[in-house]
Each structure stands twice: as structure tokens, then as C-alpha cells.
Amino acid sequence: MKRSVVIGALTLALGTFAVSASALPDPHVHNPKLDHLAVRIQHFRYHAPHHDRIMVGRPIDVTNTDGVPHSLTADDASFDTGVFTSGTVTIHAPEEPGDYPFHCTIHPGMTGVLEVLPNP
Ligand SMILES: [Cu+2]
Secondary structure, eight states: OHHHHHHHHHHHHHHHHHHHHHTSOOTTSOOGGGSOEEEEEETTEEEOGGGGEEETTOEEEEEEOSSSOBOOEETTSSOBOOOBSSEEEEEEOOSSOEEEEEEOSSOTTOEEEEEEEOOO
């Protein structure tokens, strides 16, 4: 009797794990969340949903809400909004997958990393 209860609990735990594992993004399935990225600059920081991930070549809207000059500039210069003080500038993710560190050319302490994924 006690043994069957333990097995039941173990099955339940495995079932829960299977559900959470299937929720992870599958690199072979098109994920619409990676078609577009919106990055907000606020209080001298970059804020983006979905962990700054996007597929190759897709548009990135960068909005500066600070009212002071900022940029979002790849360390390797593969993308760059240029310096802007307000509004939204649209750039595009590089065509080569990889991790792309970026920074603000005005404020060196502002940094982030863009993860560019291949097309599925
Ligand atoms: Cu800045």
C-alpha cells in the first residue's frame, strides 16, 4: 500500500517534468515570438522581453524613453541605432547566428547581449 503511493508520486513528478520540458522552445519549430524584438531604453538600462532573443535578419524596434541621448550599438558594429534622444529606431538582427554584445556609445556602462538564432 505504501509502495504504490510512492510510485504514484514519482509518476506525477515525471509527468510535471515532461510538461515543462515540452514548453521549452524547439529550435526546429518556427516560434513567432522570435520574429520581432522590442527593446526599451529606460533609466539608463536596456529592457527587452524574451531575453533579447531573435531570429536572423528580423527587425528590432529600439525605443528610448529617457529623453537623453543613447544608442544600441553592437561591439562588432554589425548593428547600430546611432545616437537618438527619443522615439523608436528600427534596426535588423545580423544574418549570422550567435551572441552579439552591445553597448551605448554615450554611456559605456550600458551593455547587453543579443542572442541571434538561426531560422528553423
Ligand atoms: Cu546611453
